[in-house]
Every structure is written in C-alpha cells, then in structure tokens.
Amino acid sequence: MKRVQFGRYGGPEEMSFADYTLPPLAPQRVRVRVKAAALNPLDWKVRRGDMKLVSGWKFPQGMGSDFAGVVEQIGAQVSGFQVGDEVFGTTEISRQGAFAEVIDANAKLVVRKPASLSFSEAACLPIPATTAWAAILGIADAGPGSRIFIHGCSGAVGSCAVQLALAHGAQVSGACGAASLAAVKAAGVNPALTYSDKASFAAEGLYDAVFDTLGTLTLDDGLKLLKPKGRFIDINPTPGRVLRGLVSGRYRMTFSTSGYKNLEDIARLSAEGTLHGCIGLEAPFADALSVIKAAEQGHRRLGRIVLLM
Ligand SMILES: NC(=O)c1ccc[n+]([C@@H]2O[C@H](COP(=O)([O-])OP(=O)(O)OC[C@H]3O[C@@H](n4cnc5c(N)ncnc54)[C@H](OP(=O)(O)O)[C@@H]3O)[C@@H](O)[C@H]2O)c1
Structure with a gap:
C-alpha cells in the first residue's frame, strides 16, 4: 500500500510517498481502508519534530491523524465492529499514518460513522x-x-x-x-x-x-x-x-x-446535525505532498483540507 511518510524530522522536503507493508494486525487494532483523511496542523508539527518526546526516534514514520474509511480486519481483542463498517477516527501521536491507503488504528480511537455523513465530513471531526x-x-x-x-x-x-x-x-x-x-x-x-x-x-x-x-x-x-x-x-x-x-x-x-472518550458523543451530535466539520478543499491523495506543503506554509482556507484515497 502507499502512504505519506518521512525518514527524519524536518521540513516538507522530508515527506515522500512510499510503499508500505503493514505488520500483522495487533489484537487491539482495526485495519481500515482509508477513504478520506483530513489535515491538521499537528501533522506537520509532528513531522518537524516538535513533539519528538511523544513521536520518538524510530523512522520512517507515517503522517496524518484524522481519517474515515471502511473496516477490513478486526483485531482478536476488539469487539463492537464488523468487517465492512464505515468508521472514522484518529491515531496516536506515536503511531500516525492516516495519509495512507490502509491504516491499523487503535480501536479505542475509532467509532462508527453516521450514515448521514460523507467520509470527508467525518474525517474533518476527530481532532x-x-x-x-x-x-x-x-x-x-x-x-x-x-x-x-x-x-x-x-x-x-x-x-x-x-x-x-x-x-x-x-x-x-x-x-x-x-x-x-x-x-x-x-x-x-x-x-x-x-x-x-x-x-x-x-x-x-x-x-x-x-x-x-x-x-x-x-x-x-x-x-x-x-x-x-x-x-x-x-x-x-x-x-x-x-x-x-x-x-x-x-x-x-x-x-x-x-476528548477522545467523547468520540461517540461527537458521532451522535453529527448524526443529529448539531455538529459538523467544514470542508475547505477535497484533493486527490496523489496531490498529498503539495497540498500539505501549501497548507503548512499558510495557504489555508476556511475549512479543512481533505485527501481522498
Ligand atoms: N492541544 C491540542 O491537542 C490541539 C488540538 C488541535 C489543535 N491544536 C492547535 O490549535 C491550533 C488551531 O488548530 P486548528 O486545527 O483549528 O487550525 P486551523 O483550522 O488551521 O485554524 C487556524 C486558525 O488560525 C487563524 N489564523 C491566524 N493566522 C493564520 C494564518 N497565517 N494562516 C492560517 N490561519 C491563521 C485562522 O483564523 P482566520 O483565518 O479567521 O484568520 C483560524 O482561526 C493549531 O496551532 C493546532 O496545532 C492543538
């Protein structure tokens, strides 16, 4: 599978697309085929090394936190999900990697996506x-x-x-x-x-x-x-x-x-129409490097930038 990753801390030039093979699925994780992933300032702060006490010194590291997609596989100790469920969620700072075709996410940071939300709308919500x-x-x-x-x-x-x-x-x-x-x-x-x-x-x-x-x-x-x-x-x-x-x-x-414990509440309020994320731009995953670089350099817009896988 393809993902955006970096091989050391630094500027946008450290990002690249790479082929990546996921390890066997850990018992507390769910494997999700990512349909949409939204950019957060956190993503480039982690890549720059601003949070290295949490993100550590093991490379390469995947980029991206917030995602929405479809469950493909369920860890042995996970309950409450079925293969095919539409979900959204986020990653730990120490295990980012949502700018990817497939991600293994901590099941505690993933919830079912309300049917009324698009994958892009849901990806705008977690952080x-x-x-x-x-x-x-x-x-x-x-x-x-x-x-x-x-x-x-x-x-x-x-x-x-x-x-x-x-x-x-x-x-x-x-x-x-x-x-x-x-x-x-x-x-x-x-x-x-x-x-x-x-x-x-x-x-x-x-x-x-x-x-x-x-x-x-x-x-x-x-x-x-x-x-x-x-x-x-x-x-x-x-x-x-x-x-x-x-x-x-x-x-x-x-x-x-x-607020992670409130992800279910957030899904419920979104389903009711009380809370919604705002999409500023949807861009193809293939444009990820240029889109992230532009956002990081301040070419922002009202609303989230979402990558479509
Ligand atoms: N502690 C945490 O866990 C946590 C979680 C999430 C976010 N954060 C931090 O909180 C901050 C806001 O996050 P966010 O996701 O809300 O960011 P965002 O969506 O990019 O919002 C940026 C805000 O900054 C304003 N702004 C001022 N100067 C700007 C500039 N040069 N370019 C773009 N926007 C500018 C914008 O207002 P106008 O466009 O109206 O000027 C807008 O209100 C970030 O620093 C992020 O890292 C921390």
Missing part, C-alpha cells in the same frame, strides 16, 4: 471536535447563561467550539480574521470581532471562559476578559505554558486526547 469538547464542555462547562469568548473562532477547532458551546446554551463571542467574519457571524458568534479589535473584546461584559485556539493571547490578555472565577483555556503548548497550566487555577492547557 478538532475532541479538542473543542475538552475545552468547551470539559473545562469551560458551557451551559445556559454562560458567556464564552473564542479567539480563533473560524478555524477547525474554533468552529467546533462555537457549535458545541451554542448547542449547550452558551452565549458565544469571538475573534477571527477579517475574511472569516461573515462565516462566523452566520455560525452564531455574536459579537464577532477581528483579532486587531482587542479593545472591544470585553465590550459586552466579562466571560466565564476564554478559549484561545491560536495561542496568541497573552495570559494578561486572557485574564482581563474573565469573570473572577473564569477560565482561560489554551491548546498550544510550550514547556512554559504547560508548567503554568499546572500551577494556575484559572489558566488551563488541554489536549485533543482529553
């Missing part, structure tokens, strides 16, 4: 929606009457956070780039501001939670927007920020992994 779940429902505890400010409300994580917060009755304000304003207003963000309009972020009062999906608000920026018991939530770790998250009651660092 963005689990991260948003961890932040908005796990930490911000969004509910009727709560006020949440989402900095970067137009991105994949941001737009899942907006949908989850609104669905749980919260009032959502946020900031995004000027080109994204119309879309986020239509999604229910009110008021929707641009990043440069910082002076107006708290014009309508303080928040129960500020979720900075971009990692560009300072601690001071965030705390100024919060009610006394409010939470400032970050998802862009640096060693200093992770440390701060351990010692500060009001500043919290969270990860997609904290």
Whole structure:
C-alpha cells in the first residue's frame, strides 16, 4: 500500500510517498481502508519534530491523524465492529499514518460513522471536535447563561467550539480574521470581532471562559476578559505554558486526547446535525505532498483540507 511518510524530522522536503507493508494486525487494532483523511496542523508539527518526546526516534514514520474509511480486519481483542463498517477516527501521536491507503488504528480511537455523513465530513471531526469538547464542555462547562469568548473562532477547532458551546446554551463571542467574519457571524458568534479589535473584546461584559485556539493571547490578555472565577483555556503548548497550566487555577492547557472518550458523543451530535466539520478543499491523495506543503506554509482556507484515497 502507499502512504505519506518521512525518514527524519524536518521540513516538507522530508515527506515522500512510499510503499508500505503493514505488520500483522495487533489484537487491539482495526485495519481500515482509508477513504478520506483530513489535515491538521499537528501533522506537520509532528513531522518537524516538535513533539519528538511523544513521536520518538524510530523512522520512517507515517503522517496524518484524522481519517474515515471502511473496516477490513478486526483485531482478536476488539469487539463492537464488523468487517465492512464505515468508521472514522484518529491515531496516536506515536503511531500516525492516516495519509495512507490502509491504516491499523487503535480501536479505542475509532467509532462508527453516521450514515448521514460523507467520509470527508467525518474525517474533518476527530481532532478538532475532541479538542473543542475538552475545552468547551470539559473545562469551560458551557451551559445556559454562560458567556464564552473564542479567539480563533473560524478555524477547525474554533468552529467546533462555537457549535458545541451554542448547542449547550452558551452565549458565544469571538475573534477571527477579517475574511472569516461573515462565516462566523452566520455560525452564531455574536459579537464577532477581528483579532486587531482587542479593545472591544470585553465590550459586552466579562466571560466565564476564554478559549484561545491560536495561542496568541497573552495570559494578561486572557485574564482581563474573565469573570473572577473564569477560565482561560489554551491548546498550544510550550514547556512554559504547560508548567503554568499546572500551577494556575484559572489558566488551563488541554489536549485533543482529553476528548477522545467523547468520540461517540461527537458521532451522535453529527448524526443529529448539531455538529459538523467544514470542508475547505477535497484533493486527490496523489496531490498529498503539495497540498500539505501549501497548507503548512499558510495557504489555508476556511475549512479543512481533505485527501481522498
Ligand atoms: N492541544 C491540542 O491537542 C490541539 C488540538 C488541535 C489543535 N491544536 C492547535 O490549535 C491550533 C488551531 O488548530 P486548528 O486545527 O483549528 O487550525 P486551523 O483550522 O488551521 O485554524 C487556524 C486558525 O488560525 C487563524 N489564523 C491566524 N493566522 C493564520 C494564518 N497565517 N494562516 C492560517 N490561519 C491563521 C485562522 O483564523 P482566520 O483565518 O479567521 O484568520 C483560524 O482561526 C493549531 O496551532 C493546532 O496545532 C492543538
């Protein structure tokens, strides 16, 4: 089978298409024929070596996390799946490889795809929606009457956070780039501001939670927007920020992994039409290297980039 892989940590030039033979299926895994895989910033952060403490030093490594496809084989200790099931899910950082024709995935990170979702729509969900779940429902505890400010409300994580917060009755304000304003207003963000309009972020009062999906608000920026018991939530770790998250009651660092247990909930909300990923571009798998490179270099668009296998 073909996959996108890299032979050492580095820039886009380290990526290549390679033939790859999967080892015998491990007991806790399912073998999935990938139909669609969505790009996440995590994919190139891992390839650059930003997470090498987790991704390790064994090469070559496959690239890609979020996927949707069809179950081909089931590990001896896995229950709840049948060959032919349409599923979606994600990979461990230590075992990426979703940009591939076939993947062996941890069965705990895979759920059945609602029939109403296309493979592309489902592939857009895992990391963005689990991260948003961890932040908005796990930490911000969004509910009727709560006020949440989402900095970067137009991105994949941001737009899942907006949908989850609104669905749980919260009032959502946020900031995004000027080109994204119309879309986020239509999604229910009110008021929707641009990043440069910082002076107006708290014009309508303080928040129960500020979720900075971009990692560009300072601690001071965030705390100024919060009610006394409010939470400032970050998802862009640096060693200093992770440390701060351990010692500060009001500043919290969270990860997609904290939302993995909610993949079934995410599938259910998507089936109900409450939560959806946004597709920006569908590209053939054969274009993977150029598409990943362009996204990494900032040629992004509203919505996820999806590779079709
Ligand atoms: N801790 C975790 O487990 C975890 C999980 C998921 C993501 N993350 C991190 O969270 C961040 C957001 O992830 P995402 O998947 O939501 O990313 P995304 O879909 O690419 O969203 C990017 C966001 O960044 C804004 N942006 C500002 N400058 C930009 C630029 N030069 N190019 C493109 N976008 C720009 C965009 O807003 P406008 O276009 O409106 O300007 C948009 O809101 C990433 O750094 C990612 O690594 C962490």
